[in-house]
Amino acid sequence: MDALYIHIPFCARRCVYCSFYTEALGRGTGRDPRVGVYLEALDLELSRLTDDYAPHTVFMGGGTPNALSADELRRLFALLHHRVDLSQVTEWTVEANPGLLTPERIVAIAEGGVNRVSLGAQSFQPHLLSFLTRDHGPEAVGEAVRRLREAGFENLSLDLMTGLPEQSIEGLDRDIDHLLDLAPDHCSAYCLEVHPGTPLARRVESGQVQEAAPDIQAAHYERLLGRLEAAGLAPYELSNFARPGRECLHNRMYWVGAEFAGVGPGAHSYRDGVRFHNPRNLEAWADALRDGRDPATGHDRIDAEARAREILVMWLRLDEGVPRNAFRERTGFDLDTLGGRPLREQIGQGWIENRPDRIRLAPRARFVSNAVFAELV
Ligand code: SF4
Structure with a gap:
């Protein structure tokens, strides 16, 4: 069993809490020379995988894969179909920003072969989305779910955040109500973490923002777990909930220690007992591939x-x-x-x-x- 992770390092803009490697495209519509650089280098990196490489799951994350335009997504899918044997794939996930999920992009994703979409909802309350500097409003999530269902997607996941400053239990309850109204097949729930070097960390250090206390974080988790389980979304993993048969197969591979290949700048891999990762820099990663070099670094053979x-x-x-x-x-x-x-x-x-x-x-x-x-x- 093998899993393929594809890192797409673009977002419309950076959220204050984010520590992933991603570049802000500004307009969020793609059509930026960096996207061309990325697609050409990704083609080179995929061509370095073994000829018979045939993953069982594919996960396209980021970043925001749907920050690419529909045309750019089509190019991405075309080179994947060309370079990788996708005949064994049972689950193919794309992470998506609800605000950028236009009908054209949904068509491109569906035609590409994707059968699971993970939407970054995070919250349904305007003041919390604004605190997180997300670039979508609460209504965008419902609209994205409706469009995806109409397009035939049967496996949808929603991300929700807990432990946000100023997030009350009653506010969390309202978020859970909204989430359950949309009847997702899967939910990933994350407590806000303050990563060093992020704008959020600077606000916490300066006292502008106070982190939720550990007992509040625990109370949020307990409430979420109880309510999702009661609604038929079983806690199959500490932060992940699913209806029967809708557990994320790709992430399950990580949890049971399977091997995986990661492509794209910043992506991590674990193959043949060795862990390694690509540079968190689009140009450095692309330059290495253009020069015919392996971009991976930090090789660590684990005892x-x-x-x-x-x-x-x-x-x-x-x-x-x-x-x-x-x-x-x-x-x-x-x-x-x-x-x-x-x-x-x-x-x-x-x-x-x-x-x-x-x-x-x-x-x-x-x-x-x-x-x-x-x-x-
Ligand atoms: S959309 Fe996701 S990957 Fe992009 S900046 Fe926000 S948290 Fe980071």
Whole structure:
């Protein structure tokens, strides 16, 4: 099993909290020379994959893939179909900004072969969208969902943010009401994180913005989890909720430690036991490819035991838990021997459930999962 991630490093403009590698296109309509540079270099990078490379999932993220125009998206899909064997792909996701999801772009995405769209809703309240400097209004999300459903997309995900300054529980409830009204198949929920070097971090440092306290963040998470689960969106992963059969297969590959190839500036890969990444710079990445060089850097061959421990805690994020047999097949390590005394202690304290065929994070440990994981790595 293999997964292909394609990083599309363009957005209409940068959001204050964003730490991803992305360039602001300004008008958000594509037609910028940087997009041409990107598409030409991406073609070169894809041509470096093995001839028989046939991923099972494709995820186009960013950035904002639909910051490209419909014509540019068509070029992107054409070169993907030309360079990669897509016959094995069961899930093909595109992340999209609701405000830029025009009918022309939806047609291009559908014709390209995409079968899952992940929309960055984040909130349905104007003051919170404005705080996040998102470039869409609340109504754009409903409109995008309606257009995508009309175009035949059966697998839609919405992103929602919690733990925002000034976000009350009642406000979160209203956001959840809006989200459920749109009947998504999947929801990814993220607590706002303040990343160093972002405009948001500077505002927090200067005292202009106060982060939500940890107990408020926990209360938001608990409310969200309870309400989404009651509405049929099961918490299959700590931050992800889905109707049965709509779990994200691509991200599941990461959580169970599968290999993946990342293309595009800033993209990460894990192949043949080695982790590496591309430079977070469009020109540096494109120059390397034009010169016939591999743009990847930071190669890190990970010690098998360290990798097994990483996989153990990532896999524990899944509600299904970590099956002993599958873990041994994936890593070569016996789960109980690897976990040793710390694992036995976590089980003894009730943070991890011990079942005959697997271990699983106890539901009450979801709120303190990082502390549990820290004991196991
Ligand atoms: S739309 Fe997403 S990737 Fe683009 S700047 Fe905002 S948070 Fe970052």
